[in-house]
Amino acid sequence: MTEPRLTAIVARVSTMREVAALAGVSGKTVSRVINDDRYVSAEVRERVQRAIAELAYVPNMLSQTFRTGRDNAIGVAVPDLADPFFGAVVQAVTERARERSVAVLITSLGSRPQDEQPAAESLLRRHIAGLIVAPTSDDHRYLQPWRAGTAFVFIDRPPRHLAADAVVQDDAGGARAAVEHLLANGHRRIAFIGWDLTLTTIQHRRDGYRAALRSAGVPPDHRLERVLDPAVGPSAALAALSEVADPPTAIFSADSQTSIALVPELHARRNRGLALVSFGDFPMAAALRPSVSVVDQDPAALGDAAAERLFTRVDHPTRRLRRQIVMPVRLQVRQSSARPRVR
Amino acid sequence: MTEPRLTAIVARVSTMREVAALAGVSGKTVSRVINDDRYVSAEVRERVQRAIAELAYVPNMLSQTFRTGRDNAIGVAVPDLADPFFGAVVQAVTERARERSVAVLITSLGSRPQDEQPAAESLLRRHIAGLIVAPTSDDHRYLQPWRAGTAFVFIDRPPRHLAADAVVQDDAGGARAAVEHLLANGHRRIAFIGWDLTLTTIQHRRDGYRAALRSAGVPPDHRLERVLDPAVGPSAALAALSEVADPPTAIFSADSQTSIALVPELHARRNRGLALVSFGDFPMAAALRPSVSVVDQDPAALGDAAAERLFTRVDHPTRRLRRQIVMPVRLQVRQSSARPRVR
DNA sequence: CGGGGTTCTGTCACCGGTGTCAGGAACGGC
DNA sequence: GCCGTTCCTGACACCGGTGACAGAACCCCG
Numbered sequence: 001m002t003e004p005r006l007t008a009i010v011a012r013v014s015t016m017r018e019v020a021a022l023a024g025v026s027g028k029t030v031s032r033v034i035n036d037d038r039y040v041s042a043e044v045r046e047r048v049q050r051a052i053a054e055l056a057y058v059p060n061m062l063s064q065t066f067r068t069g070r071d072n073a074i075g076v077a078v079p080d081l082a083d084p085f086f087g088a089v090v091q092a093v094t095e096r097a098r099e100r101s102v103a104v105l106i107t108s109l110g111s112r113p114q115d116e117q118p119a120a121e122s123l124l125r126r127h128i129a130g131l132i133v134a135p136t137s138d139d140h141r142y143l144q145p146w147r148a149g150t151a152f153v154f155i156d157r158p159p160r161h162l163a164a165d166a167v168v169q170d171d172a173g174g175a176r177a178a179v180e181h182l183l184a185n186g187h188r189r190i191a192f193i194g195w196d197l198t199l200t201t202i203q204h205r206r207d208g209y210r211a212a213l214r215s216a217g218v219p220p221d222h223r224l225e226r227v228l229d230p231a232v233g234p235s236a237a238l239a240a241l242s243e244v245a246d247p248p249t250a251i252f253s254a255d256s257q258t259s260i261a262l263v264p265e266l267h268a269r270r271n272r273g274l275a276l277v278s279f280g281d282f283p284m285a286a287a288l289r290p291s292v293s294v295v296d297q298d299p300a301a302l303g304d305a306a307a308e309r310l311f312t313r314v315d316h317p318t319r320r321l322r323r324q325i326v327m328p329v330r331l332q333v334r335q336s337s338a339r340p341r342v343r
Numbered sequence: 344m345t346e347p348r349l350t351a352i353v354a355r356v357s358t359m360r361e362v363a364a365l366a367g368v369s370g371k372t373v374s375r376v377i378n379d380d381r382y383v384s385a386e387v388r389e390r391v392q393r394a395i396a397e398l399a400y401v402p403n404m405l406s407q408t409f410r411t412g413r414d415n416a417i418g419v420a421v422p423d424l425a426d427p428f429f430g431a432v433v434q435a436v437t438e439r440a441r442e443r444s445v446a447v448l449i450t451s452l453g454s455r456p457q458d459e460q461p462a463a464e465s466l467l468r469r470h471i472a473g474l475i476v477a478p479t480s481d482d483h484r485y486l487q488p489w490r491a492g493t494a495f496v497f498i499d500r501p502p503r504h505l506a507a508d509a510v511v512q513d514d515a516g517g518a519r520a521a522v523e524h525l526l527a528n529g530h531r532r533i534a535f536i537g538w539d540l541t542l543t544t545i546q547h548r549r550d551g552y553r554a555a556l557r558s559a560g561v562p563p564d565h566r567l568e569r570v571l572d573p574a575v576g577p578s579a580a581l582a583a584l585s586e587v588a589d590p591p592t593a594i595f596s597a598d599s600q601t602s603i604a605l606v607p608e609l610h611a612r613r614n615r616g617l618a619l620v621s622f623g624d625f626p627m628a629a630a631l632r633p634s635v636s637v638v639d640q641d642p643a644a645l646g647d648a649a650a651e652r653l654f655t656r657v658d659h660p661t662r663r664l665r666r667q668i669v670m671p672v673r674l675q676v677r678q679s680s681a682r683p684r685v686r
Numbered sequence: 687c688g689g690g691g692t693t694c695t696g697t698c699a700c701c702g703g704t705g706t707c708a709g710g711a712a713c714g715g716c
Numbered sequence: 717g718c719c720g721t722t723c724c725t726g727a728c729a730c731c732g733g734t735g736a737c738a739g740a741a742c743c744c745c746g
Binding site: 013056058059060061062063065066069071073080081082083084086087088090091094095098101103104105106107108119121122123124125126127145146148149260263264267282283284285286287288289300 | 402406423427430449451465466606631643
């Protein structure tokens, strides 16, 4: 055994047994030093630490987690990481995880519901401690076998056929506030444009839209409710709206995806006085002319809340907590929701 | 042993030995069925598969990876996931990884260089097969011990003091093309605004900016080169530029972060004919009035290239390949780079 | 009918840590 | 001097799969 050289250049990761051999102790004693066990003499501890430094030893987390049966990691599954909303959610989750030295496994689910289960199981088979999921499917029973070992927190949309935590937004309330704001500015003919009515979030926003109209005594008009066909984009929907007798003076856009598609189209048509409020902020909304009024969702706060709840479940599996957390949304009034032009 | 019921409700994940017991075979035979080993009789295979379905067995990846010593996962480390550029990169990487059934571990590095090493090591100690990193630090020697077991691909910025693959953009060429375009449109006084000149990417863009001016015989003017102070934002820089004798008629913004801050400010000042080209596309750039001309980086292509290179290194550790991959960038001409107004 | 090859299945060790337990040394109190 | 307690260290099994190897059954061919 050569004399320890602290400056050694190490070209390979070493194992605990190599450290033990170099320090002249058993593997278990090295383990004790790593884990700050109090029952190690100062002299031995010193020797082991020198050996660790000498070999640039880093514990193999694979075997640690294997031994305990639980990976010190959480999973995050969202439809699309390139979507700034989910990007911000994931960013917040990774920050909370790092504070706890927990690794984050990530997967994108895409938009096809049938892809959710295999993607989620690819994370679960690693026996992660918890999973944060923004679901795309309508049936989460497949998660049942994993509940004993893994905590689940749903975000954006609640679980179906499974009892689990959910952090959602006040979809109906936010939509209602947006439409009430348009009503207060004198709009009576207000259109609803959404992207995918099979999503419960969009349904709730439509419910809020309708409730606001009802409360104001404005008669509903199904011709003003439009679903966007992703193949053709928003131009067809706008054309159809303009052909309605007594056409709308304002649009409530039910999600930022729709708004992002809608805005260039409105600009291209020179936007004949059509007001707009978007559910969901989006980049540059404030810099556009007119700047776009939005219902702001604060994705970072949502990510924080989801991570906090997940870690609470991991730390206290038996604690009783309300399953549903509703994040408030905030109406951010800008220029695009001004009064209708007098004709 | 009860008769197999395929409809069993399973409340717990089961192990291979439980499957083996139910099927009346050895654990190794179950392993063979899982891994599609050809030496299993049809009759046994059938029995084992029924037992797997009955118990809803999913292999424990923790032990698989532990046995082989290499985690079937790759790591991705980027400064900020909420940045749409990195979001799109990560989205592309996760798609490529999913095609290969490889898990993706993610971490955000933040902007402080000293945070990079601990964040990277938290991934590496899991013995991942590869790491894609957009570095924030200037010294990557700490990765040396891991090279034997882990492939490294740097993105956006090349490694320092370490020989490893890098997928970068044509920063100088893109900047040069942008500035040449402004020159062709008659601009002679062109400002450079960047966010952080310690980053090599920004340095290269400035080099391209200077080279374009030099080739055109336009005398350089250091007063037109500005670094943005993130604390005060772009207003101070714009004010300083407008006070220069013979002020600029165009701005070359060296990164999308800067552009995103700059655009609202230009709008607020009613943008007195100041042209703009941004290095890096950003959301809504096409929808703004005037729409913003950009040097488009295609982050998805960058993520694809990085993932492809990583998997090539993992599959063929000895193959000789060029270390540096330069992704082309594309000048996307829109309205904001038009000719200067005649005064 | 014997030898060689292929097919199928099981036994056992092993990956690299950690939990359990045992045992020796040192120390204090009566 | 004896017993009980605390301190320190090591031996050993174990987590759940898989690689190496052995052995049995069967087939084909000379």
